[in-house]
Amino acid sequence: MKTRFLLHEEELPHRWYNVAADLDRPLDPPLDPRTNEPLSPEALAALFPRTCIEQEMCSDRFVDIPEPVQEVYRRWRPTPLQRAVNLERALGTPARIYFKYEGGSPTGSHKANTAVAQAYYNMVEGTKRLTTETGAGQWGSALAFACANFGLECTVFMVRVSYDQKPYRRAMIRLFGAKILPSPSSRTQAGQAVLAMHPDSPGSLGIAISEAIEEALHGERTKYSLGSVLNHVLLHQTVIGLEAIQQLDLAGEWPDVVVGCVGGGSNFAGLALPFFGEAQAGRRSRPRFLAVEPVVCPTLTRGEFRYDFGDTARLTPLLKMYTLGADFVPPAIHAGGLRYHGMAPIVSRLVADGVIEPLAYAQKEVFESAVLFAQSEGIIPAPETAHAVHAAIELARRCAETGEEKVILIGFSGHGHFDIAAYDSVVQGIG
Amino acid sequence: MKTRFLLHEEELPHRWYNVAADLDRPLDPPLDPRTNEPLSPEALAALFPRTCIEQEMCSDRFVDIPEPVQEVYRRWRPTPLQRAVNLERALGTPARIYFKYEGGSPTGSHKANTAVAQAYYNMVEGTKRLTTETGAGQWGSALAFACANFGLECTVFMVRVSYDQKPYRRAMIRLFGAKILPSPSSRTQAGQAVLAMHPDSPGSLGIAISEAIEEALHGERTKYSLGSVLNHVLLHQTVIGLEAIQQLDLAGEWPDVVVGCVGGGSNFAGLALPFFGEAQAGRRSRPRFLAVEPVVCPTLTRGEFRYDFGDTARLTPLLKMYTLGADFVPPAIHAGGLRYHGMAPIVSRLVADGVIEPLAYAQKEVFESAVLFAQSEGIIPAPETAHAVHAAIELARRCAETGEEKVILIGFSGHGHFDIAAYDSVVQGIG
Numbered sequence: 133m134k135t136r137f138l139l140h141e142e143e144l145p146h147r148w149y150n151v152a153a154d155l156d157r158p159l160d161p162p163l164d165p166r167t168n169e170p171l172s173p174e175a176l177a178a179l180f181p182r183t184c185i186e187q188e189m190c191s192d193r194f195v196d197i198p199e200p201v202q203e204v205y206r207r208w209r210p211t212p213l214q215r216a217v218n219l220e221r222a223l224g225t226p227a228r229i230y231f232k233y234e235g236g237s238p239t240g241s242h243k244a245n246t247a248v249a250q251a252y253y254n255m256v257e258g259t260k261r262l263t264t265e266t267g268a269g270q271w272g273s274a275l276a277f278a279c280a281n282f283g284l285e286c287t288v289f290m291v292r293v294s295y296d297q298k299p300y301r302r303a304m305i306r307l308f309g310a311k312i313l314p315s316p317s318s319r320t321q322a323g324q325a326v327l328a329m330h331p332d333s334p335g336s337l338g339i340a341i342s343e344a345i346e347e348a349l350h351g352e353r354t355k356y357s358l359g360s361v362l363n364h365v366l367l368h369q370t371v372i373g374l375e376a377i378q379q380l381d382l383a384g385e386w387p388d389v390v391v392g393c394v395g396g397g398s399n400f401a402g403l404a405l406p407f408f409g410e411a412q413a414g415r416r417s418r419p420r421f422l423a424v425e426p427v428v429c430p431t432l433t434r435g436e437f438r439y440d441f442g443d444t445a446r447l448t449p450l451l452k453m454y455t456l457g458a459d460f461v462p463p464a465i466h467a468g469g470l471r472y473h474g475m476a477p478i479v480s481r482l483v484a485d486g487v488i489e490p491l492a493y494a495q496k497e498v499f500e501s502a503v504l505f506a507q508s509e510g511i512i513p514a515p516e517t518a519h520a521v522h523a524a525i526e527l528a529r530r531c532a533e534t535g536e537e538k539v540i541l542i543g544f545s546g547h548g549h550f551d552i553a554a555y556d557s558v559v560q561g562i563g
Numbered sequence: 564m565k566t567r568f569l570l571h572e573e574e575l576p577h578r579w580y581n582v583a584a585d586l587d588r589p590l591d592p593p594l595d596p597r598t599n600e601p602l603s604p605e606a607l608a609a610l611f612p613r614t615c616i617e618q619e620m621c622s623d624r625f626v627d628i629p630e631p632v633q634e635v636y637r638r639w640r641p642t643p644l645q646r647a648v649n650l651e652r653a654l655g656t657p658a659r660i661y662f663k664y665e666g667g668s669p670t671g672s673h674k675a676n677t678a679v680a681q682a683y684y685n686m687v688e689g690t691k692r693l694t695t696e697t698g699a700g701q702w703g704s705a706l707a708f709a710c711a712n713f714g715l716e717c718t719v720f721m722v723r724v725s726y727d728q729k730p731y732r733r734a735m736i737r738l739f740g741a742k743i744l745p746s747p748s749s750r751t752q753a754g755q756a757v758l759a760m761h762p763d764s765p766g767s768l769g770i771a772i773s774e775a776i777e778e779a780l781h782g783e784r785t786k787y788s789l790g791s792v793l794n795h796v797l798l799h800q801t802v803i804g805l806e807a808i809q810q811l812d813l814a815g816e817w818p819d820v821v822v823g824c825v826g827g828g829s830n831f832a833g834l835a836l837p838f839f840g841e842a843q844a845g846r847r848s849r850p851r852f853l854a855v856e857p858v859v860c861p862t863l864t865r866g867e868f869r870y871d872f873g874d875t876a877r878l879t880p881l882l883k884m885y886t887l888g889a890d891f892v893p894p895a896i897h898a899g900g901l902r903y904h905g906m907a908p909i910v911s912r913l914v915a916d917g918v919i920e921p922l923a924y925a926q927k928e929v930f931e932s933a934v935l936f937a938q939s940e941g942i943i944p945a946p947e948t949a950h951a952v953h954a955a956i957e958l959a960r961r962c963a964e965t966g967e968e969k970v971i972l973i974g975f976s977g978h979g980h981f982d983i984a985a986y987d988s989v990v991q992g993i994g
Contacts, residue, residue, distance in 0.1 A: 136572050136637050141565065206567050207645065207941065214638065218712070236667055238941030240980070277941045281649070300731070300980070303987035307937055507740055510638065510669030510708050549671070549731075549980040556734035 135217050137379040139210035145374040146197055148367045151405045151478060153193035154412040156485075159363070159477055160452035163439060171449045179348060179356040181257040184250060187364035193409075195367060197249075204248045204281060208237045209371065213379035216542075218508040220528065227531035228385065229524055231542040232376045232403060233511070239304065241514065241546030242399045243274035243359055246368035250357045251278035260353035261285035265315065265340030267395070268294050268468030269301030270514070270546055271359030276310035286310035289317065289343040291471070293334035293464040301550045315340035322346050322445040336461045337395075337472045342445030360396025361442060361451070361476045369402025376541065377406055385539050389527060391422040392543030393519035394432065394490075395469045397476030403543040405478070408487065419541070421488040422527075423479065424519040426498075429462040431455065431475045432483050432490030442474055453480040465495050466554040467515035491523055498522045499558040502548070506555075514546040515554055566648050568810040570641035576805040577628055579798045582836045582909060584624035585843040587916075590794075590908055591883035594870060602880050610779060610787040612688040615681060618795035624840075626798060628680075635679045635712055639668045640802065644810035647973075649939040651959070658962035659816065660955055662973040663807045663834060664942070670735065672945065672977030673830045674705035674790055677799035681788050682709035691784035692716035696746065696771030699725055699899030700732030701945075701977060702790030707741035717741035720748065720774045723766035725899060731981050746771035753777050753876065767892060768903065769875020776878055791827025792873060792882070792907045800833025807972065808837055816970050820958060822853040823974030824950040825863065825921075826900045828907030834974035836909075839918065850972070852919040853958075854910065855950040857929075860893040862886065862906045863914050863921030873905055884911040896926050897985040898946040922954055929953045930989040933979070937986075945977040946985055 152159065161170040176185045187195060197205070216229040234242035254262060262284055266272025272288040279286035288310050295302055295314040305312045315335045316323035322342035326333050333339070341358070348356035358365060380386060390407055392400035404421045411418035425432055431454050440455035442448035453475050456462075460473040475483075482488040495515075502518035504525065505511070513521050524542045531538050548555065583590065592601040604616045611619075618626060628636070647660040665673040685693060693715055697703025703719040710717035719741050726733055726745040736743045746766045747754040753773040757764050764770070779787035789796060811817060821838055823831035835852045842849030856863055862885050871886040873879035884906050887893075891904040906914075913919040933949035935956065936942070944952050955973045962969050979986065 133634075134572065135634070138569060138571055140569055140571075141567050203564075203566070280938050281941065299987075300983040303983040304943070307934065307943065307983070307986050308941075309938055503738065506738055507711050510712065510739075512735070512738065550983075552731040552734045552738070552981075555738050556730065 133217065135215040137213040137382045139375060139378060141206045141210070143378060144202060144205060144210050145371050146202065147194040148197060149370040149374060149406045149409050150190055150193055150195055150367055151409060152191045152363065154409050155481065159481060162449040162451050165441070165446065165450050179345065181253045181259060181355060183253040183257070184364045187367055188362060198252060201249050201252050205371065210375045211236055213376055216509050219505055222504060222508045223525065223528050223532060225528040225532040226535055226537045227528040227540055228537065229528055229540045229542065230380070230383070230385070231544040232372060233544045234372060235511065235544065235547035238277050239270065239273040240549060241270045241274065242369060242372060242402060243271045244277060245371055245402065246359065246365045246398065247274035247278035248281065249368045251275065251282045251284055254355055255282040255284055258353060259284060259355045261287065261351060262355055262357045263287045263344040263347040263351065264357045264359065265289045265337060265344045267291050267337050267471055268516070269298050269305060269550070270469055272312065273301060273304045273308065275357055275359065276305045276308035279310065280308045287347060288312045289315035289340040291315055291335040291337060291340050291468060294468040298550055315343050317343060319343070320346040334464050336444065338444035338458055341443035342447050345443065345447045360398040361474065363478060365398050366401040366405065366476055366478055369398045370406050372402040372543070373404060373406030376403060377410065386416055387419045387541040388538040389420045389422060390541045391424060391520050391523045393470060393516045393545060394423040394425050394475065394479065395472050395516060397479035399543055399545040401476060401479055404488070422491055422523055423483065423488050424491050424493060424523045426465055426467055426470050426519065427492040427494050428465055429456070429471050430492045431473065433492045437480060437484050440474060451477050453477050454483065466551060467519065469516040470519065493519060493522050499555070501525045503555070503558070512548040512555070513544065514548045515551050517545045564648065566646040568644040568813045570806060570809060572637045572641070574809060575633060575636060575641050576802050577633065578625040579628055580801040580805055580837045580840050581621055581624055581626055581798055582840060583622045583794065585840050586912065590912060593880040593882055596872070596877065596881050610776065612684045612690060612786060614684040614688070615795045618798055619793060628802070629683060632680050632683050636802065641806045642667055644807055647940050650936060653935060653939045654956065654959050654963060656959040656963040657966055657968045658959040658971055659968065660959055660971045660973065661811070661814070661816070662975040663803060664975045665803060666942070666975065666978035669708045670701065670704040671980060672701045672705065673800060673803060673833060674702050675708060676802055676833065677790065677796045677829065678705040678709035679712065680799040682706065682713045682715055685786055686713040686715055689784060690715060690786045692718065692782060693786055693788045694718045694775040694778040694782070695788045695790065696720045696768060696775045698722050698768050698902060700729055700736060701900055703743070704732060704735045704739065706788055706790070707736045707739035710741065711739045718778060719743045720746040720771040722746055722768060722771050723764065724895065729981065746774050748774060750774070751777045767875060769889070772874040773876035773878055791829040792905065794909060796829050797832040797836065797907055797909055800829045801837050803833040803974070804835060804837030807834060808841065817847055818850045818972040819969040820851045820853060821972045822855060822951050822954045824901060824947045824976060825854040825856050825906065825910065826903050826947060828910035830974055830976040832907060832910055835919070853922055853954055854914065854919050855922050855924060855954045857896055857898055857901050857950065858923040858925050859896055860887070860902050861923045862904065864923045868911060868915050871905060882908050884908050885914065897982060898950065900947040901950065924950060924953050932956045934986070934989065943979040943986065944975065945979045946982050948976045
């Protein structure tokens with residue numbers, strides 16, 4: 133039985149898919165918090181390169197992937213689509229479970245897809261250094277890799293709890309030549325303000341974003357790079373879903389359900405949006421889209437859909453999104469990449485419209501499913517990815533009861549090689 | 564420019580290549596240490612399944628890969644062949660550097676290739692449990708994965724110093740469902756004897772082998788599994804070189820030099836032997852074969868070619884090989900997989916015959932090259948693999964001086980995700 137679907141490098145998509153062309157009405161624009169008026173593109177120019185701002189506002193259905201970006205992509209893309217036959221057997225389910233595996237990128241997750249694009253556009257437009265934040269370190273290591281590739285300097289503010297919990301990921305960022313600081317740090321006013329009130333703050337993505345933005349605004353030829361949430365970031369990630377569609381064609385399948393984890397929403401959107409586009413074009417049926425988050429950071433399941441800041445220090449524009457409030461600091465779960473108070477405006481809109489269904493699970497059940505996946509398939513999911521895996525396993529178990537032969541597609545956003553310590557405690561608890 | 568050469572899953576080799584058919588005279592046989600006479604196959608039957616013993620003695624040029632083994636291989640094989648263009652640019656070399664990337668296996672190295680085959684043959688022949696030893700943990704995790712896949716139990720004796728120093732690799736072994744004990748343990752007589760004399764013994768591979776063998780001999784339907792050195796292990800690894808030949812054909816290349824690291828010799832042989840076979844058959848020119856070891860464990864460059872035991876406790880048959888003496892204890896370098904006193908008899912013979920050239924490098928220069936590779940190509944080599952990378956970089960630098968456009972093929976045996984702590988100290992030292 134064929135279980136792995138590979139594309140040759142010449143089958144790598146040459147264009148990203150832009151969902152803005154297929155929404156029934158435009159997204160609510162980002163607002164300038166001083167005026168509550170829609171933000172002008174110029175207002176973003178201090179932070180982002182021109183091309184990324186254009187992509188943020190763009191309504192073309194497809195956007196060309198620059199050849200130098202494709203060249204870097206080809207080092208690990210197209211990524212494999214794999215059928216989890218052993219997992220299906222272990223579950224005794226008639227469901228067919230596929231996963232799109234992004235763990236083979238240089239830094240082990242989907243984050244490299246947009247890191248390479250953003251570093252490239254910055255390089256072309258004369259940026260010398262990029263600043264960013266990172267939670268568990270997936271995004272920070274991806275941007276460090278991309279900057280090393282295009283000869284840019286890189287400064288990463290890493291959420292303190294992850295900085296302390298994940299020394300290997302921190303070391304990887306340094307290995308790629310980037311500078312890394314625990315956040316909140318004393319380097320920025322935003323960090324100082326938090327430390328003054330909470331000297332033992334575990335940090336949050338919201339705080340780290342404030343620090344990275346402040347650092348970019350004060351640096352020479354320095355810009356800021358965000359690893360999720362924004363439209364252009366989601367755009368770059370659609371290479372995942374575009375490949376998956378080609379690969380499911382090879383398998384002769386179309387998914388009934390597409391499931392991914394959501395922190396800021398980019399990995400989920402990167403997989404799901406091209407399937408949405410196919411349905412909007414009338415070419416295929418629309419799958420169910422399941423966006424999975426942790427119960428302790430329930431942005432989509434418990435948050436409000438309203439304008440809010442993307443960061444704690446309120447330096448960002450106002451975005452219309454699901455939010456738990458810009459001050460929300462989630463508890464220190466292992467899935468650091470899902471500890472974000474907000475959600476991509478595109479994902480938020482599609483949740484509000486009922487196209488995407490949100491789900492929340494607790495850490496323990498998520499890890500139990502991740503262990504089952506690892507023992508069946510031999511691949512260890514990142515704690516973030518484990519949320520998607522758990523939701524898929526729950527679906528497949530239901531199919532075992534009902535006899536339904538559903539086709540389930542998992543967005544396997546990254547491997548858990550740097551999260552083994554987290555597994556160790558959980559496996560000892562389970563085993 | 565095309566830089567990545569992928570094969571579809573149906574292009575996975577269906578047969579392993581057996582170099583025994585192409586040697587100009589048979590290998591010197593393993594001897595029974597009690598009689599100094601060639602060992603009978605029956606003498607090995609208590610430890611290994613019948614099929615592995617047959618493969619150990621086999622002289623057919625090709626051996627079929629069983630379909631269930633191919634099915635597991637296809638989860639990560641064929642593995643990519645990649646051209647290291649960025650590294651070439653960084654070196655300013657006219658050489659073309661390719662690497663065959665084995666880091667994408669479930670446990671991150673080539674070890675899974677033989678672990679899956681050995682677990683399969685054991686399962687078919689009714690084995691219920693496998694025992695083994697592991698140093699740094701690459702082999703232990705690969706066998707744990709393979710046993711989980713075929714429903715076998717697995718007991719791993721891990722050298723105590725590594726058990727304490729490498730909690731991530733230890734946790735990975737447990738995650739795949741294996742039992743893991745620090746060696747020396749109180750579970751075996753061999754372990755008890757050591758502990759009685761040295762309660763704080765850090766352990767050694769020699770002691771761990773003794774424990775694993777004793778455990779196998781006393782267990783019901785329990786056999787023992789070795790991750791390198793033996794002919795059948797090298798046979799299973801030839802899938803690497805067979806794929807690489809197909810992929811270099813796609814690239815329109817034939818290597819001038821094939822370079823790999825050597826501990827017991829299996830990853831190097833797995834890549835190199837099929838190229839040797841092509842040359843013996845008169846179809847292609849014979850590349851230079853470079854086998855790279857650490858200066859502090861200089862088995863090939865400083866050892867003697869003679870009969871010796873495979874373990875410190877002298878429980879194994881006598882093998883004709885390069886050896887530093889069964890009592891040799893190498894210092895605790897990061898490349899734990901290269902800390903072995905002996906060498907595969909096949910590799911040893913070809914070194915003695917001048918077909919394979921041995922080279923030895925020091926840890927510091929090896930790590931400096933590994934950092935350059937990681938920063939150029941975005942992939943972090945295991946400390947063992949880094950030895951091959953360093954030798955290739957030295958060759959490419961010489962080409963930059965002479966202007967020679969050599970084609971260099973690196974055996975990239977595994978990633979360094981579990982060795983980041985080692986890098987961290989070195990990068991801080993370098994950077």
